Amino acid sequence: MEGIYEPKMEAPKIKTVSKWNARIPYIIAYGTLGITTLPIILMYLWLLMSSFSTQMKHGVIPVEFTLENWRFLWTNVEMVGSVYPSIWTATWNSFVFAGVLTVLEVIIGVMAGYALSRMEFPGRQGIMKMTMMLHAFPSVALLIAVFFILNFMGLFDSLLGVILVKTALQIPMTAWIIKGFFDDVPWDLEWAGLIDGCNRFKVWYTIVIPIIKPGIAAVSIFSFLAGWSEFLLLYTFVLSDDNITLSTYLQKLISDPNLVNYGLLSAVSLFYMIPVLIFFIFTQKSLMQVSAGGGKGV
């Protein structure tokens, strides 16, 4: 503070010192970031290299470039006798799984989020509390019980069944996030719609929904990512190869620890991750929206 009133003669000296002082935080910042990020970079670099080489010398040095590990893209991989299903079937199934999950999640979440955020009805507080608390349930510990229910519904060994389960497990969180976005829509807009001749429902889908598009985008991304990498539920409740997804395909590759082909595994892992990675890079702006408004929404 006092520097401002110092005589002008002193100014250059102060400037150089403060320049260094100002840089130090940045040096520390980049330094910390660099050091902590290095292991991750190494790990994934290793994954990339091993997918393109026949063997890793001393574990880290790739030898002999090959595309052999990527052969699953054009043929059905055959490993010691057993022929694996086509990767494209798995990709398609993963896509369908994540896609349907996302659509369901968004539709149900948006409806519930709106009701919770904007409507007054008996039991509202209770449902909100419940929503908030539900995610505390060790959902995976419910697996066995979920099996009885799926079985009762005749949905065991069907993608639809798992989609429903997964949707249900995520819906409290989704509804809550969406509720946050609805909370941020000015009441004025909704009132304007009412006065302009809409009923409550119409206001909702002609005015409010378009406004919370960023929120819907964020939730869609979350759901899609979650669906794309879902493993345990698919693995437990889906049997037939027709319903194989990328995560269960990957599991097939490592099922016998004696026979893991690491090059192939790396390649399939990358194949599995790349769409998500691209998806993330393009959508991260929307993802960042989630906590816009001081994270109130989340």
Place this chain on the structure above:
Amino acid sequence: MKKSKFLINGMRKHSLPWLMLAPFLILIVIFFFLPIILIAVNAFTDMDSALQWTFNGIDNFKKMLLDPNMPEILKNTFIYVFFTLAINVLFGLVLGLLTSYFIQKESVGLLFRTIWMLPRISPPVVYVLLWLWFFDPSPYGILNSLRALVDLPPGEWLSSNPKTAIVLANGMIGASFGMIIFSSAIKSIPENLFQAAKVDGASQWSIIQDIIIPAIRWPLMFVTMWQLLSLLTSYEYILLLTGGGPMVESEVLSLYSYHKAFESFEYGYGSAVSLVLVVIALGFSAIIWKVFGMKKMMGTSRVE
């Protein structure tokens, strides 16, 4: 007469919200409430691989008290949740600050954020395998290979520090969650606040302390609470990374219930452990609820 009219009005008025909530509630009832009831009932049976509901009173809970592993598992659970949570929140905050405040260049920030998202968007199986390869105690492990380059003997990591390993592996995943939430919160702080602070001669540290932290107080609390509950009930990565071992050194309560139910097929006992976990988690939510004053978030409707 009047009352019935009131009722009809009430029903009409409230039917829309219930209609909109219906799919949500149906899903929750079918896939949360019913399973919870089933688990609660199951906890009093000795269901095993034959999947028969034979009631055995509170035997499962007695067994839990006698279980010599229990004290260590509880201790592990506490250590695991506490330290992972610390990494999640603190390191997530550091990352958020670094990538969205210190690094003004959007492309660089994006690059680092993307790298840090890798663990999160990797399929768990792949992520864990990378860890296993990285820390493998044989000379072929990545870390040991690197050590060999500078003539260090192979070290061993996972089995001597299993808890550290699961905390770090989970911490790295959770940190990215914090990072995303905090980054976006920091980005939503109005630019002129920083300008004002700089004009007032604030140091970087004081900007962080006096402007950023208070502004993201809510997301901070949110992440803490969310992660606390998630960590308490998740075990996928531990299962894949150490399987709870060696011995029970990295076994946590949720994993124990999985092991009991799906590895030794003691579904009844596993359900009992789950039930305890559910109760603990609910207790935590209730406490957090109180501390947070969650009611503030429940604004009332402004259309009638």
Place this chain on the structure above:
Amino acid sequence: MKKSVLSLVSFLTVAAAALTGCQKQSEADAQPADNGVVTISAWSEGAEVTRLTNLEKASEKLNEELKSQGKDIQVKVEPKSFDGGWDQYAKQFMLSAKAGKAPDIYITPHETIGWLADGNYIMPLDELRDSKEYADVFPKLWDAASYNGHIWGALQDNEARPVFYNKNILKDLGWNETEIEELPEKVRRGEFTLDDMTKLAEEVVKQGKAKYGVIHRPVNGADFHYFNYLFGGQLYSEEDNKIVLDKSAVGKQLAYHYELAQKKLLPDKLISMEWKNVHRMVVNGETLFYYGGIWNVFNWGNDNFHDQLGKVDAKWVNENFGMMLVPAAEKGGEPITLSHPFLYTVNAKTKHPDLTKRLLELVADPKLQTEHNLQTFHLPVTERAAEDPEFKTDLTLGNIAYMSEYTTFLPNHEGFTKYSNVFWNSLQAVELGKQTPDQALESMEAQLKVDLGEDLKIVE
């Protein structure tokens, strides 16, 4: 207010139940036989697909047989090879059985028949014993398929878990060719004991001829329990149908592993290593002994484990490694191995029990067995198959066929999984030096009492 929520929730529950109930009814009973084709489904786990393809080949024979009998039925085998851990495989079967989607034939390691039988998942197959196809089964093997006085599965294969020794290291130590080749025989005669083996390993490590003396599997598995039998212990008491904790045998067992670890004969933290790296250490000659399985020869041929050669074939393995039984505990004692026969079990709810049983008789054909054995390095279950010339001339298998005589099995009791998990924890504790064998035994006893309860019998 509360009331209305409550009533709504209950309404929803009822509605949901009603809805799902309808769905269940509408799901029609799948009729298997159309155009006289009967589908018999079969599940297997892991890479040994010959277990399934053999069934398909057997079905061709069955169809010929049916045709010659003038029956208008054709059998079609619908195979599914499952991938995932064994407990996952078991869980899937359990759940599928409850959902009515379990296969007719479930291929499983023998020790699971305990719970499969107890849970009424599978049917007894006692009549197989009398069939001509299974008449010449090695009698000892029937033990593996028996539980509660019944036969629960058709024996599919057998294997051996030999100790691999590295010939090059012994050569390096100054052993001559004959000495090296004679070692298995000396073990068989009880002249070379477990102590001798440990001493030899110590010498090798001391002289720096190899990095490690002994390596065993890095994860829990059946191998460890042959030491129990080796030290005169037992794991199962048939008369009470209980799992046995034989304290003296287990104590010796733990002491043996403790010794290996204390003398640094094992790689440090072996129990947390990856299988892949264990294979590499063995193939690259970093250890003198390896408690392996005969199928490892198959594994080593399938991945680039060798630093220079990459994949190695059976010929190379036999040139560089010898295979022997687990040496006896004392001079003149009996050496041992353990095997883990696979069974074809039959779903208790199968719609075609007779056809399925006949199929299982046909799949025991020596030729089919040999096909499986040669491809996946397993041993035959019948004498006729053992006499098969193709099998006999196989480099690896021919040499170790004798091991079947010394074989032992795991108990078939359901509680054994729990026992095995608890034992694995104690083994880790002693190898990591976190507990002495006595302490480990003590905590093992405490844990087993809780986990097994009435199913445990303790023998001092």
Place this chain on the structure above:
Amino acid sequence: MKIELKNICKTFNKQSNTINNLDMTINDGEFVALVGPSGCGKSTTMLMIAGIYKPTSGNLYFDGQLVNDLEPKDRNIGMVFQSYALYPHMTVLDNIAFPLKQQKVPKEERYERAKNAADMVHLGHLLDRKPSQLSGGQQQRVALARAIVKKPKVLLLDEPMSNLDARLKIEMREEISRIQKELGITAIMVTHDQEEAMTTADRVAIMKEGELIQYSSPMELYNRPKNYFVAQFIGNPPMNFLKSQLAVKDGKCQFYINDTTVDLNNHLPKIKSHNSIKDIYAGIRPYDLKLGQKGDITLDGVVSLVEPTGHSKMVNVKVGDDRIRFFADPLQKIERGSKITLTASISSIHLFDCESGENLTAETIGEGQDNKLVINS
């Protein structure tokens, strides 16, 4: 359309914004402004008229018809919001046409009418833009066009000009007045800016803590504020208040101000007690104060601040412990720190009870000759 509010009460879970037994009539074609500090319930009242809130008790009539439970869409009203509440995802034209779309007006006619409405607010050239591409004033016009496009019976304006700069404010004020008169529509405006209310409305309703304090024409509000609250609320710059005392002795009435005693014989305040001394505020509007000593009362003070406003100078003067303002001729030389004497006519003075805030002069001034006097001053 005539709007009647009868004994309307509205309560919320929280304390503020409640309405307490409100009675009010708005005549057909009238422009009424609701004024009051924030939280006084003016917006609540408007939203009840709009139908967004429903009264807790009491009745609301449109042209004599009970509309308590009528949904907003069925009330045929147009509304302009403080935030304008433009639909961000629609173009200007779509925004304006939106109410017509809800009425299922055919597409062509809809756009025709929307364009007409847009022309009415001089927006014809911006029809394809999105609200975010418009300036505040333009957004305001869009909102206005949207409110009138369906030819509503009632136009509701919620703080319509609070986000505009001073110049635009005046422009819009005129615009709104013009359109309201042109359409002959009943209009209700909520504002916290008394000047806005005074200049545009036919009648102004002043509210405080959920109650209607005074409801009359702007001039009456200005000249005959019912109480202290209204007096200090209305007028810009606000009325000057001097702390003083009112003494009633044997039917004679005096008040003391600035060391002088003023007789109130001709302006008998409405006071019952015949022997008492009361704390009062004596209110004088800045425009009623003049330099010099010719008036009924004189005040001596020290100039503390001089603000030139162009057409005059606003001077802050310290009188005793009170601060007052008055307007001086721009050519007059007044300097900070100088001592001056101010004067005012007795008829321009309002006396307010310190405790109840009641205007003690109102009654007398309300009748007879003094009325004229006050208006003229």
